[in-house]
Amino acid sequence: MWEPQRPPAAPAPLVVVSHGTGGSGSAMGWLARPLAEAGLRVVALDHHGNNFVDGYEPEGFAFVWERARDVSFVLDVLAGERPLGPVGAAGFSLGGYTVAALAGARVAPRVMAAVLAGQASLPALPEFPDLLGALGEKVPADELRAALGGAGADVSDSRIRAVFQVAPALGSLLAPQSLRAVRVPVEIRWGGADTITPFDDDTRPYLAHIPTAVGRSAGSDVRHEDFFEAEPVGEPVRARVAGEAAAFFLRHLS
Structure with a gap:
């Protein structure tokens, strides 16, 4: 948790931060801290498995659609502690997919099954x-089929009002019609030399199909x-992108 440095009188806008594959919430401090410094309340979670x-x-790696449910669970817990302000979601890599799923993006089940x-x-x-x-050793075939039956489920959360994606993953595995149905503001940043989530495969589908997406x-x-590499590698670009995310959420959640 990062509480805003200048708490407002009303509940502060809340941003939930989703980490990339194999990462952790604590490793997302480069994004969370600037958001809190801008007056936002921030929570970063560890996605199970x-x-x-x-x-x-x-x-935890295969059933990616479960990640959005992690975020909704966190919001339920926080709402039980005190009233939530307006809510946004920011994510890096697989977390970028996760926050899009919270806005309505859905995995294409046949593609995921393949x-x-x-x-x-x-x-x-x-x-x-x-x-x-x-996965084959741990999950019996019938359980795997049952899990894949829910792969294309709607895991959106109506509390999410704005989404910021950083180098998002899985763009090519999503159903385009689900992306076209996204209505909340979406802003995207990516790296031109990214070979892990290449622009054409992973970012372009979000930009091409989400009507509200800019980046x-x-x-x-x-x-x-x-x-994600240790400082000072990437520190300037992380600081710049985090500042842009803060401005985006202040514009759409205030």
Whole structure:
């Protein structure tokens, strides 16, 4: 949790931050701290089975649509503690997909089924290189089929009023019609030298299909790694993108 440095009289706008594959909420401080300094309340969560704090589980990497439910769970808990102000969501990499799912983006079930069956290419996962093998050992075939039956479910949360994506993933695995149905403001930043979530495969579908989406490159030489490698690598671009995210949320949540 990051509380705003200058708490307003009314409930402060809240931004939920979603980390990338195998990351953690605490590692998203580069984005969360500037948001709090701008007067926003921020919470960053550890997605179950997909964070390096608690450890990895194959379902946490394979069942990506469950991530949005993590965020909704967090919002339910926070709402039980005190009234929520206007809510936004920001995410990096797989977290970029997660926050789009909260706004209505849906996985294309047939495409996801092909990926998990090994019939379509799986994005490189250095944190879990044997994902398909581990998933097959742990999850029986009938349970896997049942889980995939919910892959295209609507996991949106009506409390989310604005979305900021940084180098978002999975654009090519989403149903275009679901992206066309997104109505909240969406702003996107990506790296021109990103080889992990390349623009054409992962970012372009969001920009091309979400009617409210706008965005720009964070730099032609910016890599995916520049958003998570230890300082000072990437520090300037992270600070700039975080400042742009703060301005975006202040504009749409205030």
